[in-house]
Amino acid sequence: MNGRRPFPNPQALRVFLCVAQEGSVGRAALSLGMTQPGVSQHLQALENQIGRALFHRQGRRLVLTKTGQDLLPEARRAVQALEEFMQAAQALERLERGRVEIGASTTMAVYVLPRYLTEFKRLYPEIRIKLESGSSERLTQRLLQGEIELAVVEAVEHLEGFERQLFYEDELVVIVPPEHPWARKEEIAPEQLAEVPLIVREPGAMTFRVLGSALEQAGLEVNPIFYTDNHEVTKRLVLEGAGVGIVSSVVVRPNVRVGNLRALRLKGMELRRLFWLFYPKELGNPAAEALKNTLLS
Amino acid sequence: MNGRRPFPNPQALRVFLCVAQEGSVGRAALSLGMTQPGVSQHLQALENQIGRALFHRQGRRLVLTKTGQDLLPEARRAVQALEEFMQAAQALERLERGRVEIGASTTMAVYVLPRYLTEFKRLYPEIRIKLESGSSERLTQRLLQGEIELAVVEAVEHLEGFERQLFYEDELVVIVPPEHPWARKEEIAPEQLAEVPLIVREPGAMTFRVLGSALEQAGLEVNPIFYTDNHEVTKRLVLEGAGVGIVSSVVVRPNVRVGNLRALRLKGMELRRLFWLFYPKELGNPAAEALKNTLLS
DNA sequence: TCCATTCATAAGCGGATGTTATCAAAGTGC
DNA sequence: GCACTTTGATAACATCCGCTTATGAATGGA
Numbered sequence: 001m002n003g004r005r006p007f008p009n010p011q012a013l014r015v016f017l018c019v020a021q022e023g024s025v026g027r028a029a030l031s032l033g034m035t036q037p038g039v040s041q042h043l044q045a046l047e048n049q050i051g052r053a054l055f056h057r058q059g060r061r062l063v064l065t066k067t068g069q070d071l072l073p074e075a076r077r078a079v080q081a082l083e084e085f086m087q088a089a090q091a092l093e094r095l096e097r098g099r100v101e102i103g104a105s106t107t108m109a110v111y112v113l114p115r116y117l118t119e120f121k122r123l124y125p126e127i128r129i130k131l132e133s134g135s136s137e138r139l140t141q142r143l144l145q146g147e148i149e150l151a152v153v154e155a156v157e158h159l160e161g162f163e164r165q166l167f168y169e170d171e172l173v174v175i176v177p178p179e180h181p182w183a184r185k186e187e188i189a190p191e192q193l194a195e196v197p198l199i200v201r202e203p204g205a206m207t208f209r210v211l212g213s214a215l216e217q218a219g220l221e222v223n224p225i226f227y228t229d230n231h232e233v234t235k236r237l238v239l240e241g242a243g244v245g246i247v248s249s250v251v252v253r254p255n256v257r258v259g260n261l262r263a264l265r266l267k268g269m270e271l272r273r274l275f276w277l278f279y280p281k282e283l284g285n286p287a288a289e290a291l292k293n294t295l296l297s
Numbered sequence: 298m299n300g301r302r303p304f305p306n307p308q309a310l311r312v313f314l315c316v317a318q319e320g321s322v323g324r325a326a327l328s329l330g331m332t333q334p335g336v337s338q339h340l341q342a343l344e345n346q347i348g349r350a351l352f353h354r355q356g357r358r359l360v361l362t363k364t365g366q367d368l369l370p371e372a373r374r375a376v377q378a379l380e381e382f383m384q385a386a387q388a389l390e391r392l393e394r395g396r397v398e399i400g401a402s403t404t405m406a407v408y409v410l411p412r413y414l415t416e417f418k419r420l421y422p423e424i425r426i427k428l429e430s431g432s433s434e435r436l437t438q439r440l441l442q443g444e445i446e447l448a449v450v451e452a453v454e455h456l457e458g459f460e461r462q463l464f465y466e467d468e469l470v471v472i473v474p475p476e477h478p479w480a481r482k483e484e485i486a487p488e489q490l491a492e493v494p495l496i497v498r499e500p501g502a503m504t505f506r507v508l509g510s511a512l513e514q515a516g517l518e519v520n521p522i523f524y525t526d527n528h529e530v531t532k533r534l535v536l537e538g539a540g541v542g543i544v545s546s547v548v549v550r551p552n553v554r555v556g557n558l559r560a561l562r563l564k565g566m567e568l569r570r571l572f573w574l575f576y577p578k579e580l581g582n583p584a585a586e587a588l589k590n591t592l593l594s
Numbered sequence: 595t596c597c598a599t600t601c602a603t604a605a606g607c608g609g610a611t612g613t614t615a616t617c618a619a620a621g622t623g624c
Numbered sequence: 625g626c627a628c629t630t631t632g633a634t635a636a637c638a639t640c641c642g643c644t645t646a647t648g649a650a651t652g653g654a
Contacts, residue, residue: 007311007379010304011642025601038643040602045642050386053581056443058458060600060651063443066396066582067389074382081378082304085371089347092364099363146353146360284350285363308611322632335612337633342610354632358620596654603648610641617634624627 008049010082013075015042016054020064020072098287101130103142104152105206107231108275109133111250112168113152120294127287136206143278149288150295151278154206164276165296168250172211172271173263175238175245175252180262182244187265190220197243199226199234206273211246214269235261248273305346307379310372312339313351317361317369395584398427400439401449402503404528405572406430408547409465410449417591424584433503440575446585447592448575451503461573462593465547469508469568470560472535472542472549477559479541484562487517494540496523496531503570508543511566532558545570 018028019039029036047054054068064072091097104113109131117129132142136153143151144159152167174193176182193215200222201207215222225243228234231251238245239260255261265271279292315325316336326333344351351365361369388394401410406428414426429439433450440448441456449464471490473479490512497519498504512519522540525531528548535542536557552558562568576589 006383007307008382009642010307010379013382014304026599034642035644036601037603037645041642044602050383051390052386052583056581057601058443062601066398066446066585067386070389070395071382071385074378074385078375078378078382081371081375082307085305085310085368085375086303086347088368088371089349089364092367093348098367101363146355149363284353286349288363306610323630332613333632334614334634338611341633359632598651598653600651601649604646605644606646607644608642611639613636613638615635615637618632620629620631622627622629624625 008046008075008078009042010079012042012046012049013079015039016046016068016075017072017079019043019055019062020068023062025062093286095124095286095290096126098126098285099128099130100150100285100287100291101132101148102150102152102288102291103132103134103139103148105136105139105154105275106133107170107207107248107251107273108152108168110231111248111253112275116295120291123294124287124290127290129291135204140278143280146280149279149283149285150292152275152295153278154273154275155278159278161281162278163281164278166274167277167295168275170248170250170273170275171265172207172246172273173249173252173265175235175247175255175261175263177239177241178259178262179241180244182264183262185264187267190215190218190266190269193222193244193266194220197226198222198224199228199237199243199245200224201231201234201247202227202229205229207246207248210271210273214266214271218269305343305372305375306339307376309339309343309346310376312336313343313365313372314369314376316340316352316359317365320359322359390583392421392583392587393423395423395582396425396427397447397582397584397588398429398445399447399449399585399588400429400431400436400445402433402436402451402572403430404467404504404545404548404570405449405465407528408545408550409572413592417588420591421584421587424587426588432501437575440577443577446576446580446582447589449572449592450575451507451570451572452575456575458578459575460578461575463571464574464592465572467545467547467570467572468562469504469543469570470546470549470562472532472544472552472558472560474536474538475556475559476538477541479561480559482561484564487512487515487563487566490519490541490563491517494523495519495521496525496534496540496542497521498528498531498544499524499526502526504543504545507568507570511563511568515566 015028015032018032019025022028022031025039026036029039032039043054052067053065054071056063056065088097113131117131132148136155139148139151139153140155142148174188182188200211226237231247234245234247235252235255237243249263252261252263256263277295283289312325312329315329316322319325319328322336323333326336329336340351349364350362351368353360353362410428414428429445433452436448436450437452439445471485479485497508523534528544531542531544532549532552534540546560549558549560553560574592580586
């Protein structure tokens, strides 16, 4: 009952193309895997719809009308666009195309994720990755709003509709330059932190909060002289001898290996940081799924 | 029973676009002029076909999946291509686009048709015209094969499936330069042609045949000294004083008006040339129809 | 003129497409 | 917290579409 049908029938368009190419209804039917009457009917339907003949029926011969000639490329374009839609869908499925947006807390984004993302890029070179770093709160919110599909954060609460897996286990360490008196020790007592100039991240950052709550439990208090918003700055300050730093161990692993920084534990304190990978129970994006698997492999 | 459907449903694509734009199934239904369940079903069908969710259903809110975001432009392209097909068909109908191929015997093509084609171009600037000149035989054949849609030729026989209308009425005239002894006469006796050097078109051309058969009927014979394949050459030769020419009157009308050539009739002879416009009984091309009308107006 | 080929038409069946009616769930206001 | 509104999903159903098989008509060739 719908007065006008705004679209030409794609199947009819394909029939049109095929008949034009084969030059015969019967052969077109064969080539399309359908019967000859079906082809005839589609052709007629299309001609009725546009109100003009597409083929000149002279006897048993079918010749394209000028109208037909003019519409042929348009039909081709339309059919191709429809096919490309399906191909795009399949390409997304085959990971030959697509995008993922992942969020990670700063430490992970800078010191851990790059090697995974590089590996992922090697596996699926056509997938575009967008990595967003930020605070755990912000990332959790973004995840809930569906603006990122994966999040590597420290948050511990359970999120409704999401799952999580442990991604990385780290701990806070005290770092000093090799010349420092503590350089030979494996660990020091927490109280000793009060005796040195302390360099930590700003109070809003999770790094600081882990430290703060641990010390608080032990009845201690620290008075940092430097707050930074960047682990590299902290390291630099420590290297220059400005004081004693507290950072995630992953941040200084290369320095410790090279030997220009020393990392120590705080005796009797648990400064573990657990980084979880959060993701929706069912993430409808093949690319995101693949990245998840890469991260957890 | 057909295992796989190679095409996405265009209606479903449109629904997809509309829901994405409106952000709501209900509003999309309103905007599309259909009911809400219909929209829901189309969306689900499309999602089933590609095997992925296009929207993230969180509560009553619909948010595009990454997959959905990636497929959105593809869907847009496909829908647009389909619409453009219909628009192209309508443009052909409205003469905002299209082509005509017309054939005309040489005389008509050179001396008569240009002014009509110019007028046609003024009326329908977007229509492309292809003018083919040739012998009446060749053009008739091309017309029968559907390779040209209109033909202005002299042929007299009826063509099955075609109609004709008189397009132009002409006659053969004898032309001489103003200095010629005949220049003051209105007509001359056919026998006198034997006394002068004669310039005519080659025997294959219709111009010659009309003349030949007329003279034959009168029991006369001509011995041309020049055969040319081009009216302009004939005129030139006459202008230079090389002899007396015989051409269609339309060919020399401007010269007669200017006065550098004189045209005479052959006394007692009928040298009429009737040019007919032939065209298929039903020509399925709006542009051809329009050109036909212009030619006959 | 007969025959083979080819396209058009008729009739029928199954599925797709849209409808109305109804349900479930999520916000909203008190 | 509870009723109410809003919104999307589901069910049942009518209609139309698209394809089939069977048959007819017309053309072109021997």
